[in-house]
Amino acid sequence: MSTRFGRWLELARREGPVRALRLLRHRAAAARWERELGVETAGDHLLADEGLADPERHDHSASSVLDLQRVLQRTAPRPEHGVFLDLGSGKGRAVLVAAQRPFRRVIGVEFSPHLTAVARRNLDRARPHLRCGSVELVTGPAEEYAVPEDVSLIYLYNPFRGSVMARVCDSLHRSLLASPREVTVVVATPRHFEAAVAGQDWIRPRGVFRGLRLHAIHECRPRVAATAGSH
Template identity: 40%
Template structure:
């Protein structure tokens, strides 16, 4: 009963936020509806609005920090990140339809956001050049397998070019071993969400990795 009540309260809270700010992010869409279905891709569903607030402290973020959401969809985490004092927030999304919705969401809320430098990029992640100053990366299980491995390798390459601390916030971390296999990562935090149902499953979990 408590779990059901908490889930209902969370859902109503998210819908109230979307109504208040006039944004659209709370949908579940199969990728074949978007024309981007492929092996090791699942579906679009946004992470909880509270994910970043539960994994990042505002004190940890400065104007020197750059945030990237890979598979940014309708822009929910872009909007959440822009409420922090990041110097720049970037969303990278393959679907043109979701990208256009995200642009509209950012436009509707821009004046309320702390970070004003927001860049939305519509491209295949394998064609995206990751900036060497990115400091926080968000994944909501957007892709798996060789694509995920390649993105992690490219993130590590940025550390080689520009040594620094890099945080990866991974919602539903099904490719955790790929990150740990770099030999550069430690797990800084692990959160289990109320809606998680299966013990031992990565779904319903957020992990924060720190790479150096």
């Protein structure tokens, strides 16, 4: 039995045959992309292994490269005007895929010092392949990070939930109030994000992108106060 067929069979038992084929296609594309850039961004990592376990903070697994490339094409057609922020940036996969486009700035914020160190090594290796000249990796809890006032596109791949997610959304709202602008938020596996923003009028759903995972696309804009004499 070929190893590729063996892997498919094992996945097909767990996920069903169609999803197994899609998973293998996405994994093969990610492996090709990693070879091209000379990076290692795949693989799970448990926060508990660093003594950082917290029920509201999720462990590392990497986004699909194909999904990221497609969703960025859709949400940032002119990246040279934008600033990309990945909250829960892990080993840096989303940061690097974004930085292959000419964003003005790309930022990743990651709670785990170990994962940030891996992301830094990846960034050093990938530099010749990047079109964004300003990539910043920050170590620390996203809920204590003040969203910079020039950020235009935020990416979240299921990094946290509950009160952590609520504090991150508050930080985004504060950034919008301080510097009124349109910000797009792309959330892969959006359940916890949607629970945190339900009923808030400064953010609204704009669409979805269905790839390997479901991505919810939200648009946010601070509510403009009605001016005297306006109808």
